[in-house]
Amino acid sequence: MTVQVSVVEQIMSANDQLAAANRARLDEAEVxxxxxxxxxxxxxxxxxxxxxxxxxxxxxxxxxxxxIATTLDADRxxxxxxxxxxxxxxGTCHLDAAxxxxxxxxxxxxxxxxxxxxxVGNLVCPASFKLGVHRSVLIASVPEGDDKPxxxxxxxxxxxxxxxxxxxxxxxxxxxxxYFRRGVEAxxxxxxxxxxxxxxxxxxxxxxxWVLEAMxxxxxxxxxx
Amino acid sequence: MTVQVSVVEQIMSANDQLAAANRARLDEAEVxxxxxxxxxxxxxxxxxxxxxxxxxxxxxxxxxxxxIATTLDADRxxxxxxxxxxxxxxGTCHLDAAxxxxxxxxxxxxxxxxxxxxxVGNLVCPASFKLGVHRSVLIASVPEGDDKPxxxxxxxxxxxxxxxxxxxxxxxxxxxxxYFRRGVEAxxxxxxxxxxxxxxxxxxxxxxxWVLEAMxxxxxxxxxx
Numbered sequence: 001m002t003v004q005v006s007v008v009e010q011i012m013s014a015n016d017q018l019a020a021a022n023r024a025r026l027d028e029a030e031v032x033x034x035x036x037x038x039x040x041x042x043x044x045x046x047x048x049x050x051x052x053x054x055x056x057x058x059x060x061x062x063x064x065x066x067x068i069a070t071t072l073d074a075d076r077x078x079x080x081x082x083x084x085x086x087x088x089x090x091g092t093c094h095l096d097a098a099x100x101x102x103x104x105x106x107x108x109x110x111x112x113x114x115x116x117x118x119x120v121g122n123l124v125c126p127a128s129f130k131l132g133v134h135r136s137v138l139i140a141s142v143p144e145g146d147d148k149p150x151x152x153x154x155x156x157x158x159x160x161x162x163x164x165x166x167x168x169x170x171x172x173x174x175x176x177x178x179y180f181r182r183g184v185e186a187x188x189x190x191x192x193x194x195x196x197x198x199x200x201x202x203x204x205x206x207x208x209x210w211v212l213e214a215m216x217x218x219x220x221x222x223x224x225x
Numbered sequence: 226m227t228v229q230v231s232v233v234e235q236i237m238s239a240n241d242q243l244a245a246a247n248r249a250r251l252d253e254a255e256v257x258x259x260x261x262x263x264x265x266x267x268x269x270x271x272x273x274x275x276x277x278x279x280x281x282x283x284x285x286x287x288x289x290x291x292x293i294a295t296t297l298d299a300d301r302x303x304x305x306x307x308x309x310x311x312x313x314x315x316g317t318c319h320l321d322a323a324x325x326x327x328x329x330x331x332x333x334x335x336x337x338x339x340x341x342x343x344x345v346g347n348l349v350c351p352a353s354f355k356l357g358v359h360r361s362v363l364i365a366s367v368p369e370g371d372d373k374p375x376x377x378x379x380x381x382x383x384x385x386x387x388x389x390x391x392x393x394x395x396x397x398x399x400x401x402x403x404y405f406r407r408g409v410e411a412x413x414x415x416x417x418x419x420x421x422x423x424x425x426x427x428x429x430x431x432x433x434x435w436v437l438e439a440m441x442x443x444x445x446x447x448x449x450x
Binding site: 039040041067068069070072073091093120121122123124125141142143144145147148150151152153154166168169172173 | 264265266292293294295297298316318345346347348349350366367368369370372373375376377378379391393394397398
């Protein structure tokens with residue numbers, strides 16, 4: 001067991017160093033980067049395509065798409081005409097800073113304003129691996145249930161904004177928004193919160209406002225995510 | 226990297242050995258055990274409570290409930306009057322054979338007919354860790370989307386039955402059942418498939434029939450899962 005823990009600690013520390021290097025590279029190029037995390041099927045690709053559609057007229061956007069298999073999500077994003085790099089993790093349950101570092105040279109980083117990273121669909125593991133971006137965002141979705149902050153606290157604790165997607169089906173599910181939010185507040189007080197529907201478009205304006213405000217704050221501010 | 230891979234291989238091999246020991250113990254006690262896996266919020270606890278409610282009159286059932294934090298799910302199952310052991314993984318993204326081994330002495334194994342294990346909500350990592358049970362079951366859910374077999378192939382490949390939960394909301398989502406099933410068939414031909422709704426009860430009879438058939442086949446048959 002001692003060997004195992006020591007190796008894991010070394011991997012984490014190496015990951016943090018690579019994340020810091022990635023962040024420095026993005027800062028130098030003045031590209032603002034966001035890491036999107038969520039359970040499988042919560043709507044990561046949908047939120048990214050909605051965001052790209054809304055902002056691509058004014059900003060130069062790129063994407064990195066992490067998946068265990070297939071290029072289905074990357075294809076959806078690339079179809080919008082933004083440079084997109086697919087990271088196929090080959091079974092690994094999260095992106096890490098080394099994978100992100102390998103993706104960067106395959107993007108025209110110097111020509112971008114915003115880089116959006118879609119992590120692997122997983123509400124546990126991605127929370128433990130910094131990539132070297134500026135903000136991390138979690139998407140919850142109504143059908144997942146209102147108890148997820150209580151049951152997956154690490155993920156909820158470490159993010160800068162929380163999207164609650166699929167509010168168009170709130171009536172079909174027993175989802176208590178107050179109970180959900182109390183769980184979130186206990187872990188991450190004051191967390192920016194955006195209930196919305198990628199399907200209908202309801203609530204997207206507030207989310208887009210947050211993205212633009214975050215971009216305006218500049219690349220050098222904030223923790224390495 | 227060589228060191229990392231070698232440690233991981235040793236951990237997996239140790240896990241398989243523990244899983245075999247767990248299975249031998251269950252076989253000796255003639256307890257049939259099922260491991261339920263799924264994304265967060267797909268309906269693991271709901272399927273287990275539905276199954277317990279339907280079968281507890283005729284069979285002696287126990288449960289093991291894995292979660293990263295809280296006893297919310299275990300409380301729901303224990304409320305039905307069946308012996309339930311909570312495994313709090315403390316952050317780990319899956320159950321493993323050692324955790325399951327530690328849970329067994331806390332259950333009246335010799336007095337049970339059926340033991341249901343609820344894994345951590347995760348569509349990736351639990352697929353790689355055998356526990357030592359008789360069958361593994363995956364729950365997909367309609368709101369997750371019809372592309373999940375393509376994107377999470379390892380999980381779909383390694384299970385003995387697939388439940389598609391939340392079919393009561395099929396009309397509210399763009400879920401192509403044929404596309405979904407084609408993806409499943411390519412990975413796991415002939416896989417037992419049970420579309421159902423834990424909310425309305427529709428489709429539960431076929432699932433319960435499968436559980437009873439599996440129990441009848443006896444403890445000594447089948448792979449170690």
